[in-house]
Amino acid sequence: MMRMWEDSMRLIPIAVLLAATPALAAELPQPVRDLVEAAAQTGDKAKIDVVVALAKQTNKGAEAEIDKIVADITAARAAERESKLAEAGYFDNWKGRGQLGASHSTGNSEISSVTFGLNLQREGLAWRHRLDAVVDVTNNRKGNDQERILTGYQLDYKFSDRVYSWGRFEYERNREAGIKRRFAESAGLGWRAIQQGPLKWDLEAGPALRQTLFKTYTENSFAGRGASRLALRLSDATQFTNDTAIFVDDAATINNTAALTSKMFGALGTRISYNLGWEEDPPAGLKRLDTTTRVTLVYDF
Template sequence: MRFIPAAIVLAALATPAMAQSSLPPAVRQMVEAAANTGDQAKIDAVVAIAKETNPGAGAEIDKIVADIGATKAAEREAKLASAGFFEGWKGSGQLGGSISTGNSETKSLTAGLNLERDGLNWRHRADLLVDIVDNDTGTDQQRILAGYQIDYKFSERLYAWGRFEYERNREAGINRRFAESAGLGWRAIDGERVKWDLEAGPALRQTRFITYSENTFAGRGASRFLWNWSDTTVFTNDTAIFFANSASINNTTALTSKLFGAVSTRLSFNLAWEEEPPLGLEKLDTTTRITLVYDF
């Protein structure tokens, strides 16, 4: 008695269903190529054309994009999980000039560095900004802002953070200031073009002013906003507020436009406000900077 193995029967029954496709090979290749770029704008444009010209293949087109997206996401997670601490960093350096008003009327040279490593669970950020001022008393480093922050991501939106900051601003009466803070952060907007992080938590600050020193327990709130206006222009606004016996606010608004390759130009405006500055100094300092930026 002869019989056909069940596996062969199942394969024969499945083959016609698998072979059926209403999507021409050329269109499939076009959709796959777009999906592999990871560029959402390009994917949306190609998918729209493919669906319009192949109205009966919408589900198949969506599945192609979803399968490739899932594969790329799995590859990215595996790469992040195996990366060492010194791998995966990206950032930018900037160099330019600035004009200050308030407690000082000066022209200065500005240099800055921003680094970020976004891992599977941990995110690291480091930033440094130095203004080298040229005034009547000679050339001196009047302002230094430096910070390091580490985030632990509970989800795509919720994270815990810890931050250390150093500031030196002699024109505002601050010989040196350290701040240590920690808390929770929430990504309020996580879109393709717009991202907005909000943070809050307790802080400690140790400040040596020109005439006295002050150690305080404070609360810290922060906002980090990024808006990709276009493929070549980015708007950012970063704010940090410390609430203590006397409050302070630091806000930087910037517009970065790509020139060519990895080089961009940046116009930024910084506002630094101290509720109770040393005697004889103004509460508000503003700094306008124009810099060249190199991404790496």
């Protein structure tokens, strides 16, 4: 009896030690670690989520290690990106797209044109620059000219990943719609309403000034401007975009462009777009609605 008591007393410290020692985490196999690291290096949230979910499902007990791998790589990538942006000069980090093709307009004119386009964007640590321009030009044998220019420069200050302030300057010329020239200056706040996987959607609103020289009169006005900028990546090679701008004063002006862009090879691709321009109060004798369909080759740089 005494011996059994002594044996029991010897086992107590061992039992206490086992109870106080947590279960060892499962060791993450090297091939799985390599796969998680490769996914994290892409920065693609959708791809990371899929790989992480599969790795956790097949490696029970290594969940914390998997999360740490992703967190460490994400933090290192963010720090490296911020460092590069902070050191970049004004002429660094510009990306863009040029386009050349043909367009067909209906409304105040039914005519085919040559189209030129340019889009540039520069992302800084706190500032973002956008420059966009599209020009349609026709000069046929009957002397029926069409010249349409719509260009804008926008400067954003990013308060966070989703909230920013913006200032924008625009110039427009549309002879067939009776607009000899139009300037617009606007500013306000912007919000990235959706930033998830392949979908991004920005919304903007603020006050604006407009100076318009029509064919027969001049109009200066204070207006409100709202804008929507949506981009949806349908696949690695195809993207759908829809950009809308609305000016509202005594009358409204709406400009909307929906486009489908597809890569062919390298930096070269194709773009099909449909533009709708609506003037609530056009000059006498002119229609409110103009539409333009464009088919262009695009080059990303």
